[in-house]
Amino acid sequence: MAPLHTEPPFDPETLAFLSRPGLNRLWESARTRLERSGLRPTGTLRLQHLDPQEREALSLLLAKPVTGPSATIRLPDLDTRLRASAVGRGLAATLTALGPPLTDRRAARDATTAERDRLWSEAEAALAATPLADQPWAHQWLTDIRRSGTLTRRPSTSITQAIQTLVTLFPGTGPAPAPAPAPTPVTWGRGELATRTTGSAHGLDDGTLLARLVLRGIALAQDVDFPTDAPARRALWRRASVTPDEVSSTVLTYGLRPTGTTWREAALRERADHHLETHLTLRELRTLHLELPSRPRVHVCENPRVVEAAADAGCTVPLICTSGSATTVVLTLLDTLAATDCAFAYHGDFDWPGIILANRVMGRYGAEPWRMTAPDYEYLAARTELRGMPPLPLVGTPVEATWDAELAPTMEALGVALHEEAALDLLLEDLA
Known part of the structure; x- marks a missing residue:
């Protein structure tokens, strides 16, 4: 108007x-x-x-x-x-x-609707001009995105880049004029693919809108479920011959002695024999045979200081560190060991974020609490006070510990947060 x-x-x-x-x-x-x-x-x-x-x-x-x-x-x-x-x-x-x-809100709303319809028409035309035009899954992908309301503002750029990315991944999806040998699939690094289709090496980073759109298309093209967690997203990228970044994130380990016969497992055993910690990448985890002898109980801690102290003390028990949060590479290692019937024992910080992480690890792997009960907390809090150490206030929203109904109320009553270092000597006794 x-x-x-x-x-x-x-x-x-x-x-x-x-x-x-x-x-x-x-x-x-x-x-x-x-x-x-x-x-x-x-x-x-x-x-x-x-x-x-x-x-x-x-x-x-x-x-x-x-x-x-x-x-x-x-x-x-x-x-x-x-x-x-x-x-x-x-x-x-x-x-x-x-x-x-x-x-004039009515006019503004009508104009927005008209503009969105125009942009979606352009997206449909862009898809029709590609080899994906003959693929039912590609049209279903575009329809699902529009119905879901994922794109509520100017979908043009995101959809165009997503279409270009899918065309790059599935260049030969149109009908062939005659039978021909299947071409060898091109393997892309995710950053390389993102640069080609968006101009930015981070355009397809995990969590971005474009990455979600492309993964939804890959899932439909491959006729698999849409991934719900980071390991599943990485697996789906690999199905489309895209290699995610698998070297920048690592998991801190100590004392792993796998039974595999390649030089990779031998290197881990040698480092364990020399009481050296090891940082493993996702790429390494995909190639390692990580079955451990006698399926021991693997201890899991939250703070790297525990691993450092265990190495200095010459401990021999296998130990894995979440380094404050269970990232994809940490969960991948734990998943691999769990598949070999390893049992786990977990210790973390006595604060609310620590309880959240402990709930996650214990719930996912059925891990036993490792000096993580209400009596353990009370003992450490009393010992810290007797040693004259300044108390660390317990702040944040209380979280119930799924393995011990008394732990959260006890922590609330005392109001003291305790990091893993407070129990370091006791943890080393268990690892000796």
Whole structure:
């Protein structure tokens, strides 16, 4: 809708009359109604629970007595009244002059819908111009994205880049004129693929909208479920011959002596024999044979200091560190060991984030609590106090420990947070 013509400002007397507090509710209600109705003065307003000040102001404005606790006002009549009075302009112009400017919300909504429809039409045309046009899964992908409401604003760039990425991954999906040997699939690094299709090496990073769109397309093309966690997302990338970054994140390990016969397992055994910690990448985990002899109980800690102390003390028990959070590479290692029937024992920080992490690890792997019960906490808290160490306040939202119903109430009662270092000597005794 075209903007209203600029009206001259009200003279001081008219402005004072229209700005009196008794008319505030009227103007607010009228503004809301006009913005919803295309700036046209239609329908009625009903103001209830009028106070004396409002009744007086409305009586003067409408040129008729308002005496009851409520008033019904027809907006066409109000518009006519304003034009015929000293105000000299209609309701929309009056509200604009009183400020702020009116917004035609209906027109804005219609314009947004029309623009979105246009952009989706462009996306459909872009898909139709690619080899994916003959693939039912590609059209289903585009339909699912639109229905899901994933893209609520200007989908053009994201959809275009997603289509280009899928075409790059599935270049030969159109109908072949004659049978031919299947081409050797091209393997892409995810950063390389992102640079090719978006101009940025991080365009397909985990968690980005574009990555989710492309993975949804890959899942449909491969007829598999959409991944719900990071390991599954990495596996789906690999199904499409895309190699995620598998070297930048590592898991800290100590004392792993796998039975495999390649140089990789031999290197781990040698490092364990020399009491050296090892950082393993996702790439290494995919090639290692990690079955351990006699399927021992593997201890899992939260803080790297525990691994360092275990190495200094020459401990021999296998130990894995989450380094504060169970990232994809940590879970991948634990999943691999769990598949070989290893049992786990877990220790972490006695604070609420520590309990959250412990719940996750214990719940996923059925790990035993490793000096992580209410009596363990009480003992450590008392020992810390006796040693004269400054207490660390326990802050945040309490979290129930799934393995010990008494732990969270005990922590709340004492109000002290304890990091793993407080139990370091006891943990080393268990690892010796």
